[in-house]
Amino acid sequence: MTVNAKRTVSELKELRNFTSDENGAQRVAFTRTWVAAREWLKKKLEALPVEIHTDAAGNLWTTLQGESERALIIGGHIDSVPNGGWLDGCLNVLAGVEVLRRINEQYKGNPPITVRLVDWADEEGARFGKSLFGSSACSGNLNMDEARVLKDKDGISLPDALKQVDVDFERVKDSGKELKNAAAYLELHIEQGPVLLDLDLPLGAVLGTFGVERHAITFQGQAAHSGSTPMNRRRDALLAAGKMSQEIYRIAERSKGGVCTIGSCTTKPGIVTSVVAECRITLDQRHLDARALAKMLQEAKAVSERFAQEGTVGVSWERIWQIELVLFNPQLI
Amino acid sequence: MTVNAKRTVSELKELRNFTSDENGAQRVAFTRTWVAAREWLKKKLEALPVEIHTDAAGNLWTTLQGESERALIIGGHIDSVPNGGWLDGCLNVLAGVEVLRRINEQYKGNPPITVRLVDWADEEGARFGKSLFGSSACSGNLNMDEARVLKDKDGISLPDALKQVDVDFERVKDSGKELKNAAAYLELHIEQGPVLLDLDLPLGAVLGTFGVERHAITFQGQAAHSGSTPMNRRRDALLAAGKMSQEIYRIAERSKGGVCTIGSCTTKPGIVTSVVAECRITLDQRHLDARALAKMLQEAKAVSERFAQEGTVGVSWERIWQIELVLFNPQLI
Numbered sequence: 111m112t113v114n115a116k117r118t119v120s121e122l123k124e125l126r127n128f129t130s131d132e133n134g135a136q137r138v139a140f141t142r143t144w145v146a147a148r149e150w151l152k153k154k155l156e157a158l159p160v161e162i163h164t165d166a167a168g169n170l171w172t173t174l175q176g177e178s179e180r181a182l183i184i185g186g187h188i189d190s191v192p193n194g195g196w197l198d199g200c201l202n203v204l205a206g207v208e209v210l211r212r213i214n215e216q217y218k219g220n221p222p223i224t225v226r227l228v229d230w231a232d233e234e235g236a237r238f239g240k241s242l243f244g245s246s247a248c249s250g251n252l253n254m255d256e257a258r259v260l261k262d263k264d265g266i267s268l269p270d271a272l273k274q275v276d277v278d279f280e281r282v283k284d285s286g287k288e289l290k291n292a293a294a295y296l297e298l299h300i301e302q303g304p305v306l307l308d309l310d311l312p313l314g315a316v317l318g319t320f321g322v323e324r325h326a327i328t329f330q331g332q333a334a335h336s337g338s339t340p341m342n343r344r345r346d347a348l349l350a351a352g353k354m355s356q357e358i359y360r361i362a363e364r365s366k367g368g369v370c371t372i373g374s375c376t377t378k379p380g381i382v383t384s385v386v387a388e389c390r391i392t393l394d395q396r397h398l399d400a401r402a403l404a405k406m407l408q409e410a411k412a413v414s415e416r417f418a419q420e421g422t423v424g425v426s427w428e429r430i431w432q433i434e435l436v437l438f439n440p441q442l443i
Numbered sequence: 444m445t446v447n448a449k450r451t452v453s454e455l456k457e458l459r460n461f462t463s464d465e466n467g468a469q470r471v472a473f474t475r476t477w478v479a480a481r482e483w484l485k486k487k488l489e490a491l492p493v494e495i496h497t498d499a500a501g502n503l504w505t506t507l508q509g510e511s512e513r514a515l516i517i518g519g520h521i522d523s524v525p526n527g528g529w530l531d532g533c534l535n536v537l538a539g540v541e542v543l544r545r546i547n548e549q550y551k552g553n554p555p556i557t558v559r560l561v562d563w564a565d566e567e568g569a570r571f572g573k574s575l576f577g578s579s580a581c582s583g584n585l586n587m588d589e590a591r592v593l594k595d596k597d598g599i600s601l602p603d604a605l606k607q608v609d610v611d612f613e614r615v616k617d618s619g620k621e622l623k624n625a626a627a628y629l630e631l632h633i634e635q636g637p638v639l640l641d642l643d644l645p646l647g648a649v650l651g652t653f654g655v656e657r658h659a660i661t662f663q664g665q666a667a668h669s670g671s672t673p674m675n676r677r678r679d680a681l682l683a684a685g686k687m688s689q690e691i692y693r694i695a696e697r698s699k700g701g702v703c704t705i706g707s708c709t710t711k712p713g714i715v716t717s718v719v720a721e722c723r724i725t726l727d728q729r730h731l732d733a734r735a736l737a738k739m740l741q742e743a744k745a746v747s748e749r750f751a752q753e754g755t756v757g758v759s760w761e762r763i764w765q766i767e768l769v770l771f772n773p774q775l776i
Contacts, residue, residue, distance in 0.1 A: 303671030320670055324715055336704035336727045337653055338636030341695045348705055352688025355681050362674045371669035372681055374713040375722070382657055382706045382725040382763065389708070392715040394669045430715065 113212045118204050125150065125188075125204070126196050135194035139232035139243070140168075140271050147188045147200075151229065154207055159219045166284035167247035168231035168277045173224060174210055176217075180293040181224040184209060185245075187233030194234075197300045203229050205298045224291065237262045237271070247282040248289060254280075294442055315443045320369075320396035321403045321435030327354070327414055330424035333379055333387035347389035348377055350417040350425065354391060354410075357417075361409045368397035368406050392430065400435055446545045451537050458483065458521075458537070459529050468527035472565035472576070473501075473604050480521045480533075484562065487540055492552045499617035500580035501564035501610040507543055509550075509557040513626040516559045517542055518578075520566035527567075530633045536562050538631045557624065570595045570604070580615040581622060587613075627775055648776045653702075653729035654736045654768030660687070660747055663757035666712055666720035680722035681710055683750040683758065687724060690746045698739045701730035725763065733768055 129137045129147050137144045148170060155162055161173045173181075186202025206227040213221050230248075235241030238260040246252040258279065260268040269279035301307070306314050331347035358370035371394040378388040393410060397403035411427060418425035462470045462480050470477045481503060488495055494506045506514075519535025539560040546554050563581075568574030571593040579585040591612065593601040602612035634640070639647055664680035684705075691703035704727040711721040726743060730736035744760060751758035 301671070302668055303673065304676050305671075305673060308676070322670075335635055336702065336706060337655075337729050338634070338638075339702070340636065340638060341692055341702060343637050343641070346688075348688050348708055349692070351708075352685035355679075355685030359674055359682070369669065369672070369674060371716070371718055373669060373710070373715045373717050373719060375681055375684075375708050375710045375719070376713075377706070377708045380707040380709075382727050383704070384706050385704055386706060386708070394715050396670050 111212065111216055113205075113208045115208070118201075118208045121154065121204050121207070122196065122200060125200055129190075130196065133193040135190035135196060135198075135200075136192060137188060137190040137194070137200075138192055138236050139189035139234065140237065140275050144189050145275070148229065151188060151203065151207075155210070155227070158210055158214055160210065164276075165248065165288050166277070167244045167282040168272065168275055169244040169248060169285060169288070170229040170231075171288055172210065172227040174214055174219075174221065174226070176221040176224040178223045179291045181226050181291045183226045183228055183292055183295045185228045185230060185295060185297045187230045187244075189232055189234055189236075191234045191236045195300070198302075199233060201300055202298045203227070223293065228288075231277075238268050243268075244285070248285040250283060250286050252282065254283075294439070296442065316438060317443060318398050318435060318437040320398055320433070321400055322431065322433035323393075323395045323403060323407045324429070324431040325393050325407075326390055326428045326430055327351075327393055328388060328390045328426050328428070329414075329418060329421075330426070331385065331387055331389075331421065332423075334385040336383045336385065339385060344385050345422045346385050347421075347423050348386040350414070350421045350423050351375060351389040351391050353417045353420075354393075354414060357413045358393065358410065361406050361413075364409070365397055365402045365406045367399070368395065368402055370395045370406065370410070398435055398437070403435065444545065444549055446538075446541045448541070451534075451541045454487065454537050454540070455529065455533060458533055462523075463529065466526040468523035468529055468531075468533075469525060470521060470523040470527070470533075471525055471569050472522035472567065473570065473608050477522050478608070481562065484521060484536065484540075488543070488560070491543055491547055493543065497609075498581065498621050499610070500577045500615040501605065501608055502577040502581060502618060502621070503562040503564075504621055505543065505560040507547055507552075507554065507558045509554040511556045512624045514557040514559045514624045516561055516625055516628045518561045518563060518628060518630045520563045520577075522565055522567055522569075524567045524569045528633070531635075532566060534633055535631045536560070556626065561621075564610075571601050576601075577618075581618040583616060583619050585615065587616075627772070629775065649771060650776060651731050651768060651770040653731055653766070654733055655764065655766040656726075656728040656736060656740045657762070657764040658726050658740075659723055659761045659763055660684075660726055661721060661723045661759050661761070662747075662751060662754075663759070664718065664720055664722075664754065665756075667718040669716045669718065672718060677718050678755045679718050680754075680756050681719040683747070683754045683756050684708060684722040684724050686750045686753075687726075687743075687747060690750075691726065691743065694739050694742045694746075697742070698730055698735045700732070701728065701735055701739050703728045703739065703743070731768055731770070736768065 129143050137147050155172045164170050184206035186206055187199040188203050210227055213225050231244030240260055257268055272279050329347040329350045331345035355372050362368050362370045372391045374392045376390050377386045395406045414425050462476050470480050488505045497503050517539040519539055520532040521536050543560055546558050564577030573593055590601055605612050662680040662683045664678035688705050695701050695703045705724045707725045709723050710719045728739045747758045
């Protein structure tokens with residue numbers, strides 16, 4: 111007995127037909143299109159012997175009751191960014207629907223454990239600039255004070271937008287009770303990089319979420335006239351930053367599995383006739399091994415200081431963000 | 444018989460006293476402070492047996508008539524940028540005043556050649572964003588169509604501002620007749636770099652004006668997620684630009700006497716979580732030897748293409764400006 115993958119692809123196309131335009135998926139959370147997508151999803155699920163409800167945070171839960179209360183949760187999100195891809199999020203949900211059908215069929219409506227499908231509300235955070243609304247409310251990680259004052263570009267607050275879909279902002283963490291019997295969580299996702307494609311593999315199991323170190327690095331040199339300042343008298347902030355742009359590739363390579371990215375570079379005064387006085391770059395470092403991540407950061411700091419010294423410029427670091435890595439359960443993997 | 448340098452320094456201080464504030468010189472062209480500085484200058488000059496007039500472009504000419512009509516012109520500018528240095532421009536003018544005094548004294552008012560002092564109008568271009576107004580009008584190089592539409596930050600046009608100081612914009616090039624008997628031009632200027640200071644020399648003779656090649660270089664890579672894109676799959680536009688930031692030092696060194704400056708670096712999308720898709724840098728190259736300048740440019744283009752190839756990114760060049768080098772007269776030097 112296998113899942114009917116063709117049916118899922120056909121349903122994904124069906125969803126695309128009424129929630130996308132020529133620029134991509136338009137299922138931004140809490141919009142009419144998103145509501146319509148959910149209604150469509152519910153109709154698909156109602157064909158099964160399941161219980162369906164929306165929790166206090168707007169997450170949609172579908173439960174196929176089993177012998178045991180302990181539940182396998184399959185998650186996804188039917189919301190999209192504006193102009194989203196046709197598989198991001200909704201593939202997870204519709205594959206989950208198919209898995210429910212398959213388990214229901216095999217166990218004739220009574221599997222050994224409970225199986226639940228959750229469609230997280232506003233995973234993307236496209237409208238209010240903060241992702242993972244529904245899941246962070248449910249897991250208890252949502253910062254209420256931060257979220258309460260979020261506004262969209264029209265000035266509408268998150269609490270007001272939630273009211274429109276019958277969610278009371280002050281009660282969203284009540285959704286946490288949904289996790290009471292949670293035993294395992296699985297989520298299918300399209301790959302957001304090129305690795306499986308390169309290796310010609312159809313699927314991979316994620317080992318965990320990267321630990322992240324995110325910093326802004328500012329090199330401080332001196333503005334000087336591009337015509338009258340000899341090369342050996344310059345304190346060129348861009349020169350040091352330019353060296354970093356190459357060095358991070360060596361740091362990542364040595365780390366065996368880590369990645370480093372300089373995503374932004376700004377220069378002051380930033381005019382064609384002046385040596386760069388100040389250069390600010392951002393550095394994003396990720397690794398699945400906490401010690402390796404710490405080493406990557408330490409190496410980046412050390413070379414930034416060496417490059418600063420070589421160019422007689424100053425350097426300062428400022429942490430933007432830090433995420434602890436999470437290794438996934440080996441049995442589930 | 445020598446010039447009285449102490450008198451010049453004392454006059455520079457006198458000028459500073461009534462045209463500067465705690466931030467520096469405030470003699471922006473066509474302002475009341477500038478007009479006051481010129482009135483003060485004229486009074487100094489009127490003590491000599493000279494003819495003084497303002498030409499059609501607002502340049503102030505002071506003529507010590509000699510046996511020959513052929514004229515040595517000594518130039519400078521009493522206007523300053525906002526918060527200007529206390530010597531830039533006005534040193535030239537006041538040293539010229541002292542030279543006139545000295546020649547007048549030696550030749551008892553009748554030197555073998557005519558000696559003229561010119562105070563160029565709006566050398567700095569601080570208000571309308573275009574420098575060398577008076578001298579380019581006089582030399583015939585002013586682009587009338589461009590200049591006619593220049594506006595200051597309050598929306599006042601250059602022609603309207605000129606009217607306030609009795610200059611008719613449409614006639615500014617009539618000032619060209621001032622150059623009729625010009626035989627030589629000399630200008631004293633403070634050094635705008637650190638070389639003489641380094642060499643502990645009081646004075647240098649300028650050999651010419653640098654030829655300048657000014658370009659924008661755009662590297663075109665591909666945006667990619669900082670977490671999910673392996674290092675060896677990236678097409679990082681900043682990596683190539685970073686290599687350029689170092690290579691220009693080697694290019695300048697090989698050129699023996701040239702300078703190269705990357706003054707600005709901008710990145711797109713320029714966010715912490717994405718590999719840089721597009722990186723635009725400006726390159727300013729200067730040399731006193733036309734062939735060496737052309738070689739510097741050719742070398743920069745060649746390495747930019749090599750770096751682009753190494754990083755699988757594209758590169759395009761766009762010329763921003765080009766100035767022909769001018770070697771000064773060896774006898775005058």
